Amino acid sequence: MSTSVVQSVTCPICGSFCDDLELTIEDGRITKVKNACAMGEAKFLYAPDLKHRWLKPMIRKDEELVEASLEEAVKKAAEVLAEASYPILYGWSSTCCEAIRVGIELAEEVGGVIDNTATVCHGPSLQAVQDVGLPICTLGQVRHRADVIVYWACNPWEAHPRHIERYTYFPDGRFQSSMWRRYLTRWGMLAQRKRILRALSTHPYIKAILPPLARYELSPELFVKGRKLIVIDVRRTRVAEAADYFIQVKPGEDYELLQALRALVRGIELEVDEVAGVPVKLLEEVVDVMISCDFGVIFFGLGLTMSRGKVRNVDLAIKLTEDLNDRSKWLIAPMRGHFNVTGANAVFTWQTGYPFAVDFSRGYPYYNPGETSVVDILLRGDSDAALVVASDPVAHFPKKAVEHLVKNPLVVIDPSKSATSLMADVVIPSAFVGIEAEGTAYRMDFVPLPLKKVVEPPAGLLSDEEILRMILHEVRKIKGVA
Amino acid sequence: MMMELLIKNGFVYDPINGIDGERVDIAIKDGRIVERVDERRAEIIDASGMIVMPGGVDLHSHIVGGKVNSGRLLRPEDHRKDYEVKTKVTRSGVGYSIPSTFTTGYRYSRMGYTTVMDPAIAPLKARHAHEELNDTPMIDKGFYPLLGDWWFVLEFIRDGKIEECAAHVAWLISSVKGYAIKLVNPGGLEAWGFGRNVDSIDDPVPYFNITPRDIIRGLCKVNQLLNLPHAIHIHTNNLGKPGNYTTTLDTMKCVEDLAIDDKPIAHVTHCQFNAFKGVNWKTLASGAPEIADYVNKHKHVTLDMGQIIFTDTTTMTADGPFQYILYKLTGNKWVNSDVETETSAGIVPIRYRRASYANAVQWSIGLELALLIKDTWKVYLTTDHPNGGPFTEYPRVIAWLMSRIARERTMKRLNKRAVAKMTLPSIDREYTFYEIAIATRAGPARSLGLKNKGHLGVGADADVAIYDVNPKEVNPSRQYKLVRRAFRRAAYTIKSGEVVVKNGEIVKSMMGDTIWCNIHVMPSLAEDVAKGLKKRFREYWTVEYDNYPIPEKYLSISYPMEIKAKV
Amino acid sequence: MIILRPKKEFKAPIIAECISPDVFMGKSIDEVAKLKVYEGNKERTLGELFNFSYEKEPEDKIMIIGDVSKVRKIGFNMRKGEIEVKGDVGMHLGAEMKGGKITVFGSAGSWAGSAMSDGLIEVHGSAGDFLGAPLRGSTSGMSGGTIVVHSNVGDEAGAYMRDGSIRIHGSAGQFLGLRMRGGAILVLGDADSRAGAFMTGGRIVICGTLRSLLPAFTIEGVRPSIKVGPEKVSGPFYLFVGDLTEGGDGQLFVSKVRNPHLSPLVTKVMAGE
Structure with missing residues (x-):
């Protein structure tokens, strides 16, 4: 039995893209994962399991997916794409940059629309950046310097489990120290308080007069010094429990809250007492903290980009950050989801000038989200074929969009048996990038890191990049340019 | 494939080998310039009535990397007005001031450029720069990692450990596959980490007990210890601030005593942005005469122009605090990007206007620098692409340098108050083709220490540009438009011995080399590092x-x- | 007058910048039929997609009869003449228009009149998002001309507007007059929230209900009526000024009668003064 340990492995799960994992490989199988969060550990241990994947290319014949040779599947995929008038090529955020580069070349060759998953998550953020810019930094800068950290409409505790521990509130930096100990003390006291309150609140009268469980009623020493964590969300999440300030915003009113904060930062008095369900008094207190810090950062999530206001929520959050720079150093960063959605945006941008939703139908890159974004294309029924790479739109897109997607020829390249692949006409299974194939991916702060190959893929499975190259080659043959 | 090429009858300008417009045939074999080729077998290019020069070399152009890509992301409106359709040999692309990678390669090649260096890459994001370089065809390329605010550098210099510092710099440059040491607003970027800046070369860097002077001198010594081919490449403190020409002079003076022989040890880049006189934007004036005077008297520094063009472009530098000031001045959109332990960056779109007093003065400063510095080997043509304007506008700068009339015509349309105060109208000097060849290829190649580039001697890389303008018939002073047109679209560009451009169009796509320095320090030292x-x-x-x-x-x-x- | 009738129901988007009187003028039907358009990624001629007929008068008019909701950029950059569409029309109708007149008896897609500088667009149905607004990243919005929409419009109508006027008979979506610097928008129906976000100048008049007022607007007073272009609209209207966070003094007129939810705030502030 052969056992080896691989160090500094990057984790192909979320945008935090931790690169300090340590894997134990026994007989070509990953048996132990160190340093990863539960999601990362599960992916390394269970994703390569043969039960959840296609092991042979499949082609739909008479309504049934049947096994086919790789050459056959590639040829069929190439025909579908080469013949289409308006094909879409979607996915890309869970594969490596090398594959994306080929994907864009393919999209250009077939005159299609290429789009990545940002279109349904941080697309609005990217559009906001195009309107007003983005003061951002790498995560290490936050670790070393930030003394105020804002999480707005995101829940890193669950979506990016090591974000707080590695980059923001809990790590030690050159100029800031860890808040771990304070968090534990506070957590203990809070638990105690909760127990007492719960006991008291069984009495209806006491319950009526008890104030809400507000953080600043605890001992002030626990809040004065060191880093401060501010959480703004529609619900009290786990990270909100850890915060020094929690602002519960009414659903869909983030824009109003942002504007109120911006007004206060600029010294404009508000005429209302309450904005988005939050007392202006509390906002004033929070703004005081924000303008008197040395280095602040806002991390925002899908709660901002996908709720009412979308682009403009982010637009305003960025303007707020820009204004805060008159008073102190402030930066803002999106909490990107997939481990390489940032890389997808990067590759798209350097090859085509635009981060997502790029239309090659006229032989050059054209970009206009709302017009060239895949969900809108599907909802209008414009497209007549699709290639999906490393993504599962059938599980995530609106029903009407999915209907149109599966009505037309659909080619899927994916390492796992996704809902989309079950509906496809051609399925080409691939190796898991970052486990069975190497490549490059970008952390949410645009730091590029290598994806490692730690085990061999099942026999016959190629990487996304290799498969795409074969399709591209075949398309060129059909078009007579190879 | 053994490719043989013979360029016949052209007027050759090859300053490194002292050839000034003589008719010399250039023979090429296997990607190199050779003594002779077999005329019967070789492909013949008839360059009668044309200029033959070494392929252009650009030592300062922001073409790849995190910052450039953020600039692309930031400006869809820049791309919509300028796009390139896919052809049989080329990929499609977009971008006027910040072209996509393929388009960047094609456009340089169309102008006869064959080597381009990106001057500012955050080491932590070097992988990104390499990915983009891999998608930038047609040219040889490389980049300079930003080192002036790297914590290791600051700490070692503070502790006086110059050899350790050198060893770490060697590790970093070799690790990220960079080419030269770049300093941007040394010390200021670290201060920008907390939203501050330094205001002179003697203003201490917060928390590090060190001054920009220490950093500049330290890295200059490191550069010498490491035997790097290029000098330290400096974007000085206070860039873009009226009165900053004194900072530039201070910067050049502070390394004066470190010079050995006559070898330049510091390159002050895009000097136009750093040669401002006056106390504010209203009293802005040119500090070019003072700087030129210093450079004329000293041998240890070289410069590049950083000429501005009157157009809509995008400024992007690693100088975070400067970009913030520019954002506050213009109110345009603003990207800032700080990189842990290393550096920062900022991006702001800008439009240089003829009617603007400050912009008109800036325009004159760049040209005054190039015209007042007597030795052309000391000042090179750049626009600090895209900061002063896109590199595609170099031919415009060439015309201004070669023609007084071209300059006068432009001045007629400029802010009157600015023109009234300029030194430029009194300058008669006009560059010759020979000097243009120095400013655009020979000079930068020599400064970079690229021995096979920038000339057409035997053994040189067969990177050649042929321009359809007859130096015996065309008077560039009067017919500057013909010159401008010729330099916009090379008649031929030959890269590594192959014809890649004909009549200004790409006929063959190819990948160039990525040039980097693999620095070997003593094994024991490397191990310690x-x-x-x-x-x-x-x-x-x-x-x-x-x-x-x-x-x-x-x-x-x-x-x-x-x-x-x-x- | 050239009359176009689509030959089939289109599936892929058609990009037809050439459908403009400036292009058609002086061309024979045959020449017009040879103009290039894109159907998805396939290059076609106009004649492959449309049937043509010809009427002598008026000479500079184009009429389209049928559903052209997949056809984009009709009247792009047009300077003169007239286009009449009997049916729904696709995106970018009259984008960057500099003169002439477009009438649609149906609905228009998003970006109708995008960044137009002169001329008239009249849509008898509804219009999509970004009415008159520029494409992403640009700050040059509508700088002149008139847009009239007889039914509802989507979000961000009149964004980045500098001059000209927009008249909406139905209701408007969110972010009406976003980053507006000049010009006037009149909404006879209701407006969703966030009207006037980031506005620094110009005038928005809402005769119906404004779903909610942004906190960065301040009450200036009550006006009995207000002039929008040549027209006098009677109120009374609350006059708010904002967006204060942009240091703006854009005017937002909101019907007093139809917006009782704003009256407590107005009363409080006016009393405080």
Whole structure:
């Protein structure tokens, strides 16, 4: 039995893209994962399991997916794409940059629309950046310097489990120290308080007069010094429990809250007492903290980009950050989801000038989200074929969009048996990038890191990049340019 | 394939070999210039009535990397007005001031340029720069990692450990596959980490007990210890601020005593942005005469122009605090991007206007620098692409340098108050083709220490540009428009011995080399560096030691320059 | 007058910048039929997609009869003449228009009149998002001309507007007059929230209900009526000024009668003064 340990492995799960994992490989199988969060550990241990994947290319014949040779599947995929008038090529955020580069070349060759998953998550953020810019930094800068950290409409505790521990509130930096100990003390006291309150609140009268469980009623020493964590969300999440300030915003009113904060930062008095369900008094207190810090950062999530206001929520959050720079150093960063959605945006941008939703139908890159974004294309029924790479739109897109997607020829390249692949006409299974194939991916702060190959893929499975190259080659043959 | 080429009857300008417009045939074989080829077998290019020059060399142009890409992301409106349709040999692309990677390569090649250096890459994001370089065709290329605010540099210099500093710089440049040491607003970027800046070369850097002067001198010494081919490449403190020409003079003076022989030891880049006189924007004036005077009297510095063009472009530098000031001045959109333990960056779109007093003065400063510095080998043509304007406008700058009339015509349309105060109208000097060849290829190649570039001597890389303008018939002073047109679209561009451009169109797509320095320090020292870094890596960065260096196989065509350091 | 009738129901988007009187003028039907358009990624001629007929008068008019909701950029950059569409029309109708007149008896897609500088667009149905607004990243919005929409419009109508006027008979979506610097928008129906976000100048008049007022607007007073272009609209209207966070003094007129939810705030502030 052969056992080896691989160090500094990057984790192909979320945008935090931790690169300090340590894997134990026994007989070509990953048996132990160190340093990863539960999601990362599960992916390394269970994703390569043969039960959840296609092991042979499949082609739909008479309504049934049947096994086919790789050459056959590639040829069929190439025909579908080469013949289409308006094909879409979607996915890309869970594969490596090398594959994306080929994907864009393919999209250009077939005159299609290429789009990545940002279109349904941080697309609005990217559009906001195009309107007003983005003061951002790498995560290490936050670790070393930030003394105020804002999480707005995101829940890193669950979506990016090591974000707080590695980059923001809990790590030690050159100029800031860890808040771990304070968090534990506070957590203990809070638990105690909760127990007492719960006991008291069984009495209806006491319950009526008890104030809400507000953080600043605890001992002030626990809040004065060191880093401060501010959480703004529609619900009290786990990270909100850890915060020094929690602002519960009414659903869909983030824009109003942002504007109120911006007004206060600029010294404009508000005429209302309450904005988005939050007392202006509390906002004033929070703004005081924000303008008197040395280095602040806002991390925002899908709660901002996908709720009412979308682009403009982010637009305003960025303007707020820009204004805060008159008073102190402030930066803002999106909490990107997939481990390489940032890389997808990067590759798209350097090859085509635009981060997502790029239309090659006229032989050059054209970009206009709302017009060239895949969900809108599907909802209008414009497209007549699709290639999906490393993504599962059938599980995530609106029903009407999915209907149109599966009505037309659909080619899927994916390492796992996704809902989309079950509906496809051609399925080409691939190796898991970052486990069975190497490549490059970008952390949410645009730091590029290598994806490692730690085990061999099942026999016959190629990487996304290799498969795409074969399709591209075949398309060129059909078009007579190879 | 054994390619043989013979360029016949052209007027050759090859300043490194002292050839000034003589008719010399250039023979090429296997990607090199050779003594002769067999005329019967070789492909003949008839360059009668044309100019033959070495392929253009640009030593300062922001073409790849995180910052450039953020600029692309920021400006869809820049791309919509300028796009390129896919052809049989070329990929499509977009972008006026910040073209996409393929388009960048094609456009340089169309102008006869064959080597381009990106001057500012955050080492932590070097992998990104290499990925883009792998998608930038037609040219040989490389980049300078930003080192002036790297914590290791600051700490070692503070502690007076110059050899350790050198060894660490060697590790970093070799690891990220960079080419030269770049300083941007030394000390100021670290201060910008907390939203501050430094205001002179003697203003201490917060928390580090060190001044920009120490950093500049320290890295200059490091550069000498490492035997790097290029001098330290400096974007000085106070860039873009009225009155900053004194900072530039201070910067040049502060390394004066370190010079050995006559070798330049410091390159002050895009000097136009750093030659401002006056106390504010209203009293802005040119500090070019003072700087030219200093440069004329000293041999240890070289410059490049950083000429501005009147157009809509995008400023992008690693100088975060400067970009913030520019954002506050213009109210345009603003990107800032700070990189842990290393550097920062900023981006702001800008439109240079003829009617603007400040912009008109800036325009004159760039040209005054080029015209007042007597030795052309000391000042090179750049627009600090895209900061002063896109590189595609170089032919415009060439015309201004070669023609007084061209300058006068432009001045007629400029802000009157600015013109009234300019030195430029009193300058009669006009560049010759020979001097243009120095400013656009020979000079930068020599400054970069690229021995095979920038000339057409036997053994040189067969990178050649042929322009359809007859120097015996065309008077560039009067017919500057013909010159401008010729330099916009090369009649031929030959890259590594192959014809890649004909009549200004790409006929063949190819990948150039990525040039980098593989620096060898003493093995024991290198071991200490590795050991120390491994131990302390996590204190500085949020990535692992193993994942920081970039393996050579990552570069599509790697061209390492093996360098033996003195330490 | 050239009359176009689509030959089939289109599936892929058609990009037809050439459908403009400036292009058609002086061309024979045959020449017009040879103009290039894109159907998805396939290059076609106009004649492959449309049937043509010809009427002598008026000479500079184009009429389209049928559903052209997949056809984009009709009247792009047009300077003169007239286009009449009997049916729904696709995106970018009259984008960057500099003169002439477009009438649609149906609905228009998003970006109708995008960044137009002169001329008239009249849509008898509804219009999509970004009415008159520029494409992403640009700050040059509508700088002149008139847009009239007889039914509802989507979000961000009149964004980045500098001059000209927009008249909406139905209701408007969110972010009406976003980053507006000049010009006037009149909404006879209701407006969703965030009207006037980031506005620094110009005038928005809402005769119906404004779902909610942004906190960065301040009450200036009550006006009995207000002039929008040549027209006098009677109120009374609350006059708010904002967006204060942009240091703006854009005017937002909101019907007093139809917006009782704003009256407590107005009363409080006016009393405080």
